[in-house]
Amino acid sequence: MCWPVAMLVMLTTCLAFVAMPARAQPMSRAEARQRAEKLAALGEKLFSDPRLSGSGKLACSTCHDPAHAFAPANALPVQFGGADMSEPGRRAVPSLKYLQAVPQFTQHYFESEDEADESIDNGPTGGLTWDGRADSGHAQALIPLLSPFEMANNAPNNVVYHAIEAGYGPELTEIYGKSIISDSDATFDALLKALEVYQQSWQTFYPYSSKYDAWLAGKTKLTPQEANGLKLFEDPEKGNCSSCHFSVRANDGTPPQFTDYGMIALAVPRNPAIPANADPAYHDLGLCGPLRTDFLGRSGYCGLFRTPTLRNVATRKSFFHNGIFHSLKDAVAFYATRDTDPGRWYPRRADGSIALYDDLPARYRNNINTDPPFGGHPGDAPKLNEREINNIVAFLGTLTDGWQPAHQVASP
Structure with missing residues (x-):
């Protein structure tokens, strides 16, 4: 099963220049693979760290439990979060598994065995979340980080502050270079990218092992x-x-x-x-x-x-x-x-x-x-x-x- 690894490397190559100093040569395949591994490792840590939340008590894994197919471990219809963990959500939390092939949202989706046949309009299709409003893993990760009834950060700067306070500065600089920490917007984007790359780990998120x-x-x-x-x-x-x-x-x-x-x-x-x-x-x-x-x-x-x-x-x-x-x-x-x-x-x-x-x-x-x-x-x-x-x-x-x-x- 080699194609998921190749896809992960391709994704990481696309992300290679995010918040990176200019470099004379593009990243080699070996470098891209190494970066993918580092980003995935960082993303896994971030995913399970409640210190990124406003309350200091809610991690991504709190609601997306790895032991329950990255869905809630409980039967509550909505989960609780917010600054004091008392704010109820609005919808049931979905699983994060098998999202790797979800297409970007479109209002008019055509699909057939014959790619030239576009006679059937399947209507609104794709996108992540229940309403399809996120078109990528990092866009999806942004939603709970800033939601007032989830991780309750007031702004991206708060997420960056929490990440640096939690000790992620050295890992970020190792991956992106020392200048990353001086740019809050780039640091926030780097954190989202790490979460996205982690969720492209096929062994964890789409193993096809049923x-x-x-x-x-x-x-x-x-x-x-x-x-x-x-x-x-x-x-x-x-x-x-x-x-x-x-x-x-x-x-x-x-x-x-x-x-x-x-x-x-x-x-x-x-x-x-x-x-x-x-x-x-x-x-x-x-x-x-x-x-x-x-x-x-x-x-x-x-x-x-x-x-x-x-x-x-x-x-x-x-x-x-x-x-x-x-x-x-x-x-x-x-x-x-x-x-x-x-x-x-x-x-x-x-x-x-x-x-x-x-x-x-x-x-x-x-x-x-x-x-x-x-x-x-x-x-x-x-x-x-x-x-x-x-x-x-x-x-x-x-x-x-x-x-x-x-x-x-x-x-x-």
Whole structure:
């Protein structure tokens, strides 16, 4: 698996001149590799250091726990941060694994086997975070560092101050030269670059070490339940999961990423456990705000959130952008029964009627996805029954990294 290393070197070569003194010759491949290793090592330290936060108590790894696929270790729908660690977040914290192939955000994404065929516009696609507003690892890292309800630094200068006070000056000067410390903006950018390079470490962030990957390589077999779950996952008339969570290899042979990187409105129920939702006028509308501000008022984008990868989904304890569900089975069942059994998911009003799609204002409900297994009417038979839901959940369990066979199984 050489291509991730090459990509890391290429990334580091592109970053080589950031905050660097002018040099007569471009960096050699060996130098770029050495710099990549140093940046990744620095980024790993920064990622786990709470001293970079305003409170001195919150590190990147606090919410993106390496032992939990770089997602939260707890089941809280949002995490707490801020200057005194009492400020609640607005959204569930996503995993940082398998983000290496996420394209930059675009409003019009075209993809086909024939690169000349651009007949299908897949609409808003790509970008990091739930609303796609960051187009690179360092841009993504900037968000929590400066967020008032996360690491709560008032400005980049505060981050730099904390980093120097924490003793990172010598490592920064070793990588970038002595002049780096005299330029606060360059130092801040260097810190972000280190975090970005660390997250390009394929062994840690995209190892492709699940049972599913072993099955793809012919090294194990899926159980009958897992195999049936995969079949249902891909069946357009049943789970239809693979229509958004692609389960085929990329054209370059890369294993499936289990996402199309697109934006979709699922209309998950409003989560009263999120403090911001105590205000009935507050709605997290994803692509059209309020955290993303460049599409405010763009009604066709309201309620859309990026489709995450399903790799390591079985390790999560909260699901969807607002953490409304706490079991993978409930998450799958929601797709199957949102429209056929809405009373299972949405609250009832005082008059007994169901508050359907209660977290999305009525004027945006034309955006809601109705592809299978959604659709139908209350009382109709759902696309998936209980057994089929369990089988899909069993298959999703094969996407967890770090799988080790109990014994060697013959290739299928």
